[in-house]
Amino acid sequence: MSTAESTTTTADAQAFLRDFRSLSVIGETPGHGVDRQAATAADAQARAWFTSLAAQYGFRTEVDRTGNVFALLEWTPGAPYVLVGSHLDSQPTAGKYDGAYGVAAALHAGRRLAESTVPGEEPKYNLAVVDWFNEEGCRFAPSMMGSSVYTGKLPVEEALAIQDKQGTTVAQALEAIGHLGTGTGPTAAAYAEIHIEQGRSLEDTGITIGLVHSCWAAAKYSVTVHGEQAHTGSAVIADRKDALLGASMLVVLLRETAQAFSGAVLHTSVGQLDVYPNSPVVVPSRVDLVMDLRSADEEVLAAAQKLLHEGITRIESDANVTIDVQQSHAWGLNPYQPAGVDLARECADKLELSHAPVFTLAGHDSINMKDIVPTVMLFVPSVDGISHNEREFTHDDDACAGVDMLTEVVARLCRGELDGAK
Template identity: 50%
Template sequence: MTEQSTSSGSAPHRADGDAWGPDREMFLRDFHHTTRFGATEAGGIDRQAGTAEHGQVRDWFEDRAEELGFTVTTDEIGNIFAVSRWVEGAPSVVVGSHLDSQPLGGRFDGTYGVVAALHAAAALDAAVAAGTLMPQVNVAVVDWFNEEGARFPPSIMGSSVYAGLLDADQTRQTRDPQGVTVEEALQSIGRRGDGPGPQAAAYAEIHIEQGRRLERAEVPIGIVERSWHTQKLLVSVVGEQSHTGATLMADRRDALVAASRAVIAVEDVVRHFEPESIVTSVGKFDVEPNSPIVVPRQVDLVVDLRADRRQDVERARELLLKEFADIAARSRVEISAEDFDVRPVQTFPEAGLDLAAKACRDVGVESLRLTTLAGHDSIPMNRIVPAVMLFVPSADGVSHCEREFTSDADLVTGLEVLTALVTRLVTGELDGVAPGGRLQEAEEA
């Protein structure tokens, strides 16, 4: 079953916000302060990776982390780590998210996870200093570079380099549509670091759901059990450039008309599947030469396919390629499609799901097991260490737009659960658990 409710309760080792837990008011003050960086008129943010606005909020993060007593470093792909070292030579529980956004994006996506991680870690640091918490490992709060992929493809870039899934040198040569490289962008905001960053023992992330399941269920915390299978297609439609006024309709090979039919096909393909089992979209669409008196010669678009089951994505891909061939024949154009950014289903460790449920009981709140349709930094991290992903509700399920919203009450509840979870992580409760839900002992046997 995709979604499973976990009853609320209490546990003897509660991370009590009224005792040594996170400072709720300070957290909310810091979170809402971040909205000034790249603020838009409609209440969102626009902080694409490597822009001046992104650099400003990252500078704020470094300054704030240092105020709270963390040591801040930047790695070779621009990921920023704020570390508290309690155990010399030990790895760190890495916890965080990202501060970059989509164009005209929302102020909660990613940023909430970074600020919540900073305040959860600060609460743990105070408890260690007071002698009420005895950690076995350290903690590192992370702001991953270019999670959104709006300016530089692919998305989830910084964490994928950290996890060894992308080559750092090659990735820094990636260019945006204006020809600026990642290397140049990092240099421009002073975030071209060196080295691999701290060694991870486990990973935790909290994020807005970007969906309506928690809101519908009236449950404050989601525990992510797996991701959906996703892939993109880089589609190119090539026709022939000609004069819009002088070329008869029968003589045209209009790439834009054919591409428009392809976009409709991408939306219509979901009719072959069960409702809400697959999502498709075209989010990027470039027309050449984009002149008002020229029949377009070429259109490049990116098709995004996501489903809970890999076979559904593969079937949708097959159906679309056949439809694209028919469109090309009818329109007398050429349509090519290249597979890009294929990401298989990632299952999170069962022991981590249980630990997250215990953290919810520590705080006294209900939780719901969910899948994630969207990609997150927890997915590549789950390839190398046991990862735990939490969600808080999103109003109306809206995300990647300025209307994105989560209430202060839900943000604070998530912060308290995250603090309880990281408390359990730094005391070794996922020791011996392998990435992807496999026990090391079983794997080695």
């Protein structure tokens, strides 16, 4: 029996699984996923789970101005904190593991460290387990909002003023659930996060721990297709300026662009279509949507963007519409500190857990945090690579092995073993 296969038999593992399963019923959907969008009642209930369990395990909790929740263990008064965590919010119909696994794992890593700390041998840094606000970005855009404010990439006043589709601001939503806090959170010395892979490379290769070394390059666009309203029955086809037709052609263009590059080196998608007036008898006059391109090869990404813009020009002519395109986010190949990857590899070797270096294709709060402090990002396998889906699943053995791994990593970060990492 491998180490990963034996981890669920320990008392620590059983405690983790018990707590994770209690979290998993919060906001549960009929399809056995979860719906815990940011600052909703279900998110508030998950936050109550977090603060209650943290108190039970000896943490003190506080909430900052953007709704990030921190559970604090102070061993060395005045010292900075090693932050470890993820997020409890979800997509509208999501799985139970994305984000939530990382928060539960972080709480249990902190509990184990607190229980094993010997008086007089306290670590150099304190510990803070964090639930980042609005990582998913489905109710309030942009995603990774809480960590963006924490790291100074997004002004807090700007974040609090953002509205959802019903016109509710972030500030109003946080106040409604009692999580519009104060301050800027604890000062960070380092950061660690564990997450399900949301891909299938680990499962395909039988690897237990993914050592995340870099994030794919990406380009995201906010797009508005402008047409003209008309009657769906009486308007002559040749006269129509159908914004939804233009948007549909964009969807096809993005898929064809991905298929133009062999070897699955480019991922593309179109999402969050808002159609106006969205009436069954009106040709749409406006469609707002988001386009997303990602690749591990920056030259491929640049070539894909060129194809995309050429295709948009054709669509404007063919569909008789105009298309406004604004780049909302873009980043190149985005590496984590090599010293953090090396530290994680040493921890996996010590625990006799199989491991391999991996990319992250998705965004995570660690991408923000690595720009200000030494950061370690870890993955555990996702069954069939499924994520943002109610069928999302990670085996208990892998989940528990990940908690063991995270505990070892965080212990070493608290001892200052990544100090000075570049």
